Amino acid sequence: MRRILIGLTLVAITFAQPVDEFIIRGKETIRTAIANWNEGEMIAARAYFERGLNFGEKEWLFRYYIAYADDQLVHYYQAKSDKKSALKYLNNGIDHLNEVIKLNKDFADGYGLLSSLYGEKMGIQPWTGIMYGSRSSTLIRKAIQLEPENPRLYMIQGTSSMFTPEKWGGSKERAKELYLKAAELFKSDNPSPLMPDWGKSDIYAWLGQLEEKFGNYDQAKAYYEQALVVDPENNWVKHQLMTRLTVKSARENR
Amino acid sequence: MKHISQYIIVLMSLLFGQNTIHVTGNVTDGSGDGLAFVNVYFMDTLEGTMTDETGHFAIETTLSEGRTLRISHIGFERKDISLSAENLHKGIQIVLTKEYMELDPVSVTAGSFTMADEEGQTLTSLDVVTTAGAAADIFRAIQTFPGVNQVDEGAGMYVRGGDVSETTVILDQATISHPYKYESDTGGYFGMIDPWLLSGTYFSTGGFSAKYGNVLSGVLAMESLDLPDRSSVTIGAGLAAVSGGGSWLIKPNKLAIQFSGNYSDTQYLFKVNGGEDRFEQVPTSWDGNISAIWKYSDVGQIKLFHFVNVDEIAVNVDGPVYDGTLMNDNHSRLGNIQWRHLFGRGVFVKSSLSVNQFGQGLTLGNLDKSLEDLMWKWRTDISVPISEKLKLNSGLIVDDLETVLSATFPKDPNDLRPEAETDSYNVDYNTLHYGFYSEGEFTVFRRFFIVTGLRADILDTPRQWVVDPRFSVNYRLSETQFLKVATGVYHQYPKIQYLDDWIGNPNLKAMKAIHYIVGYEYKSEITDFKAEVYQKNYENLVLENPVTNYSNDGIGYAYGADFFLKGTLPLISGWVSYSYLQSKRKELRYLELVPTDYDINHNLTAALKTQFGAMNSLGLTYRYTTGKPYTPALNDWNSARLPAMQRLDLSYSRLYPIGQDGLLVIYASVSNLLDRTNIYGYIYSPDYSERTEMKSTHGRNLYFGFTMTL
CATH class of the missing domain: 2.40.170.20 (TonB-dependent receptor, beta-barrel domain)
Incomplete structure (x- = not known):
C-alpha cells in the first residue's frame, strides 16, 4: 500500500504539467541541436515535437516548434546547397504554420515565422514572389499588430528588408533600424518558458552581417562578440560568421 | 480521457515494474534502402527514437503487445504498426512509401487547365495578363492552350471541334450567357471579365464532370x-x-x-x-x-x-x-x-x-x-x-x-x-x-x-x-x-x-x-x-x-x-x-x-x-x-x-x-x-x-x- 501511495505521489509530480515540461525539454533539445549545428540532432528535436502532437493539447505550439525546427533545417540544407531537402522542410514548415494561425489566431510568433518562411521560399524559388510577396508582408504586419513589443518580429522584418532588393522596397538602412529596435526589445523580452524566446543572440549576428555589408568590419566584429556574450554556444557566430569576417578582413588588408 | 488512460498505462508500468523488452526493427524505402532519421514512437507513451544511418531502430519499453508504433518521416507517408508477439519476436520490418505532392484532383483531370496564384496551377494570373497578344484578356490567353482553335482575330473559344456556343462561361456559379464584348457569330473581340477580378479559373476542353450541364464542348x-x-x-x-x-x-x-x-x-x-x-x-x-x-x-x-x-x-x-x-x-x-x-x-x-x-x-x-x-x-x-x-x-x-x-x-x-x-x-x-x-x-x-x-x-x-x-x-x-x-x-x-x-x-x-x-x-x-x-x-x-x-x-x-x-x-x-x-x-x-x-x-x-x-x-x-x-x-x-x-x-x-x-x-x-x-x-x-x-x-x-x- 505504501508503495502504491509513493507511486501515486511520484506520478502526481511527474504529470503535474507533463505537456509543459515536455515542451520546455524540447526547447532545450532544439537549442542544443542548433548550437551544435548537427543535422541529426535537429531532426531529432523536430521528431520530439512531432511526438508531442499526441498529447492532443497545445497543438498550435507543438506545430510551431516543428516549423521552427524545419526552418533551422532549411538553413542547414541551404548552407550545404541541398535545395531539394531545404524545400521539403520549408514546405512542411509552411503547412504547419498555416495550421498554427488557424488554431491560435492571436499567436504573433506564428504569423511572424510564417512570414519569414514565405520570404525564404521566395529566395529559393523567385518565381513564387507573385504568390507570396504580399502575403508575407501582410502576415508580419498582422503579427506586429498583435504584439508590437515582440523583438523576433522586428528581427524577421529586418531580415526581409535586408534581403529584398532596393527596387522592391528593401533597404539596409531600414533593416538596421529594425534590428536595433529588436535588440532593444530583446533586453526586456521575458516570455513564459513555453513560448518562443529564440533570437536574443542571433539579433547581434544579423546586425554584424549588416555591418559587414556596409563594410564596417570592426563594428561587425563587435556585434559578433556581443552575440557570443549573450550565447557563448552560438556556433553559427563562432564558427561561421567570425571565420568569414576574419578571412574577409585579412583579404582586404592585404 | 485519452490522457488519463495514457498516464495510467505509464503509472502501471512504473509501479509494477513489468519486464523491460527491446522493440527493434528496420525502416526502408520502396527500393529497400535503409532510411535514416525516421521518427519511431509509441502512440500512448511518447517513448520513441530515431533510426540510425542504416534504418535500424531499437526502443526499450515495458509494455508490449497491442500497442501502436508510429513511424513518421518527412517526405514519406506515415505508418502505424500494431505490435504483436510475432513482430516483437522477429523484429519489425517497415517499408515507407513516398508521399506525393498534394494536388487538387481537378488540376490533373483530363482536359483541364487551372489558373490561380497557387502552386500546382497551369498558369498564374500574371502569366495570363503578360501573355503577348492576349491584351490582358483571359479568353485570349486561353486561346494559347491546346484544344482551343482560333478561327479569326476574336476571342471566341472553339473547343476541340465544337462551335463557340458549345463552351459555357460561369462566374461564381452564375452563367454568363453572352460572355464577349463586341459579340459576333464567332464569339466576340474580348472576354467580358477582367482577369484581375479573378481569384481562380478552371477551364476544361472536355471530359468535365457532372457539375456542368447544357453544354457540349468546353467549360470556363x-x-x-x-x-x-x-x-x-x-x-x-x-x-x-x-x-x-x-x-x-x-x-x-x-x-x-x-x-x-x-x-x-x-x-x-x-x-x-x-x-x-x-x-x-x-x-x-x-x-x-x-x-x-x-x-x-x-x-x-x-x-x-x-x-x-x-x-x-x-x-x-x-x-x-x-x-x-x-x-x-x-x-x-x-x-x-x-x-x-x-x-x-x-x-x-x-x-x-x-x-x-x-x-x-x-x-x-x-x-x-x-x-x-x-x-x-x-x-x-x-x-x-x-x-x-x-x-x-x-x-x-x-x-x-x-x-x-x-x-x-x-x-x-x-x-x-x-x-x-x-x-x-x-x-x-x-x-x-x-x-x-x-x-x-x-x-x-x-x-x-x-x-x-x-x-x-x-x-x-x-x-x-x-x-x-x-x-x-x-x-x-x-x-x-x-x-x-x-x-x-x-x-x-x-x-x-x-x-x-x-x-x-x-x-x-x-x-x-x-x-x-x-x-x-x-x-x-x-x-x-x-x-x-x-x-x-x-x-x-x-x-x-x-x-x-x-x-x-x-x-x-x-x-x-x-x-x-x-x-x-x-x-x-x-x-x-x-x-x-x-x-x-x-x-x-x-x-x-x-x-x-x-x-x-x-x-x-x-x-x-x-x-x-x-x-x-x-x-x-x-x-x-x-x-x-x-x-x-x-x-x-x-x-x-x-x-x-x-x-x-x-x-x-x-x-x-x-x-x-x-x-x-x-x-x-x-x-x-x-x-x-x-x-x-x-x-x-x-x-x-x-x-x-x-x-x-x-x-x-x-x-x-x-x-x-x-
Whole structure:
C-alpha cells in the first residue's frame, strides 16, 4: 500500500504539467541541436515535437516548434546547397504554420515565422514572389499588430528588408533600424518558458552581417562578440560568421 | 480521457515494474534502402527514437503487445504498426512509401487547365495578363492552350471541334450567357471579365464532370476575388483605354468592397496605327463592376458581384454586291449574390442567385436583328466528405430564360442589298430549365482517383429531359506522372431561334455529344507536359429541313490530339501548345458530312517570356494555324481552305515598385509584328461568281500604357 501511495505521489509530480515540461525539454533539445549545428540532432528535436502532437493539447505550439525546427533545417540544407531537402522542410514548415494561425489566431510568433518562411521560399524559388510577396508582408504586419513589443518580429522584418532588393522596397538602412529596435526589445523580452524566446543572440549576428555589408568590419566584429556574450554556444557566430569576417578582413588588408 | 488512460498505462508500468523488452526493427524505402532519421514512437507513451544511418531502430519499453508504433518521416507517408508477439519476436520490418505532392484532383483531370496564384496551377494570373497578344484578356490567353482553335482575330473559344456556343462561361456559379464584348457569330473581340477580378479559373476542353450541364464542348468556370489583404487603389491608362479601381478593406478579414471601371475608345489607337477609315464608329465600350464581400465567420461568407458592360462598333463591309456598314451595339449586366458556408464534418455548401441581362442591336444592309435576353438562375452545390476515400458532390440548378428576338434577314444569305428579298421573324420565348447532379470522388487507393456521376436536365418548353453519365479516372504513375481517362455524355439545347413555332421546330431535342479522352501528364515544380487524344461523336445536331424547318438529323464527329509543354529555363519561360483536329458535321445548311467552319487541322502556339534585369519582361507569342474551310461554290460546302494564318505578337513591361506594396507597370506591345495580312473568309455574291476577302482588321499595331497600384 505504501508503495502504491509513493507511486501515486511520484506520478502526481511527474504529470503535474507533463505537456509543459515536455515542451520546455524540447526547447532545450532544439537549442542544443542548433548550437551544435548537427543535422541529426535537429531532426531529432523536430521528431520530439512531432511526438508531442499526441498529447492532443497545445497543438498550435507543438506545430510551431516543428516549423521552427524545419526552418533551422532549411538553413542547414541551404548552407550545404541541398535545395531539394531545404524545400521539403520549408514546405512542411509552411503547412504547419498555416495550421498554427488557424488554431491560435492571436499567436504573433506564428504569423511572424510564417512570414519569414514565405520570404525564404521566395529566395529559393523567385518565381513564387507573385504568390507570396504580399502575403508575407501582410502576415508580419498582422503579427506586429498583435504584439508590437515582440523583438523576433522586428528581427524577421529586418531580415526581409535586408534581403529584398532596393527596387522592391528593401533597404539596409531600414533593416538596421529594425534590428536595433529588436535588440532593444530583446533586453526586456521575458516570455513564459513555453513560448518562443529564440533570437536574443542571433539579433547581434544579423546586425554584424549588416555591418559587414556596409563594410564596417570592426563594428561587425563587435556585434559578433556581443552575440557570443549573450550565447557563448552560438556556433553559427563562432564558427561561421567570425571565420568569414576574419578571412574577409585579412583579404582586404592585404 | 485519452490522457488519463495514457498516464495510467505509464503509472502501471512504473509501479509494477513489468519486464523491460527491446522493440527493434528496420525502416526502408520502396527500393529497400535503409532510411535514416525516421521518427519511431509509441502512440500512448511518447517513448520513441530515431533510426540510425542504416534504418535500424531499437526502443526499450515495458509494455508490449497491442500497442501502436508510429513511424513518421518527412517526405514519406506515415505508418502505424500494431505490435504483436510475432513482430516483437522477429523484429519489425517497415517499408515507407513516398508521399506525393498534394494536388487538387481537378488540376490533373483530363482536359483541364487551372489558373490561380497557387502552386500546382497551369498558369498564374500574371502569366495570363503578360501573355503577348492576349491584351490582358483571359479568353485570349486561353486561346494559347491546346484544344482551343482560333478561327479569326476574336476571342471566341472553339473547343476541340465544337462551335463557340458549345463552351459555357460561369462566374461564381452564375452563367454568363453572352460572355464577349463586341459579340459576333464567332464569339466576340474580348472576354467580358477582367482577369484581375479573378481569384481562380478552371477551364476544361472536355471530359468535365457532372457539375456542368447544357453544354457540349468546353467549360470556363471563374471565381471572383475574395477578401483583399489591404485597401488599395489602381489606375491605368493606355492608347485606347482608361481604367480605375480599388479595394476598400472596411474590416480586416471581415468586410471589403472592391470596384473597377474601364472606358475604352479606340480612335487614338487607329490614328496611331492607321485603319480608322474602316470604321464609321470605332470600337467603344465602358464597363464597371462592384463587389462586396462579408465574411460573417471563419467558415462562411456572402459575396455580391455586379457588372455592367456597354459596347458599340460600326465597321464598313465591302461585299461583291453590297457595300455597307455593320452596326453592332451590346449591353449586358450580371448581378449575383453567393453564399458559402463550411458546416461541421467538412460539409461545404455554395449557393447563388443571379440575373444576367443582355441586349444587342445589329444591322447590315437588309439584315436587322434585335435581341433581349434575361436569365435568372439559382444554383446550389453541396459537397459532403463521406470518408477519407469518398466525397459526394451534388447540386441543383433552376434557371428561367426569356428571349425576345426579332430579325429581318435576307432570303439569300449572300445578298444583303436593302432591296433584296427578306424574311422576318419575332420570337418571344420563355423556358424553365432544371438541372440536378450527383457525383462521387473516390480515392480507390493512394494513386487511383475516380470521379463518376450522373446529371439530369429537364427543359420546360419544349418539355424534355436528358440524363448524362460522366466518368473519369486518374492514375498516378509516379510522383510526377499521371495517366487519365475520361468519358461522358453531354447534352445541349438548341439555340432559341431553332425552337420557334414559326421559323423553327418546337419539337427539337437536345443535341448530344459523347467524349472519349485518354491523356498523360508530367507535372513537376517547373515543368508541365500534357498529351491527350480524344474522340467526340455528335448526334441530334440541328439540320435544315424543307418540311419542319429544322430536324435533329444532324450528326458529326471530332477527333484529335493536344500537346502542351510549359517550362522554366534560366533565361526563358513559357509554354508551347500544338493541336491536331479533324472535325466534320452534317449540320444546319450543310446537308452532308463536311468539315466544319472551324475545322482547323493544325494549331501551333508558342507563348514565351524572358526577364532581363529584375524588372523587365519581354514576351513573344507566335501562332500558326492551318486555314479554315470555306465554300467556294453553291452547295460545294467547305470544300476549299483559306491560306494558313500566322501571327507574331510582342510585349514588353517594366515594373517600378512604389513603397512597400505599390507597383507601377509600364507596358508596350506590338501586335502582328510581321504586318501579315491574314484572310479569315470570303464574302460571295449570291451566284458565287464574285467574292471579296475578309482580312485582318489590324496590320502591325502598337499599343502602350501603364497601370499603377497603391
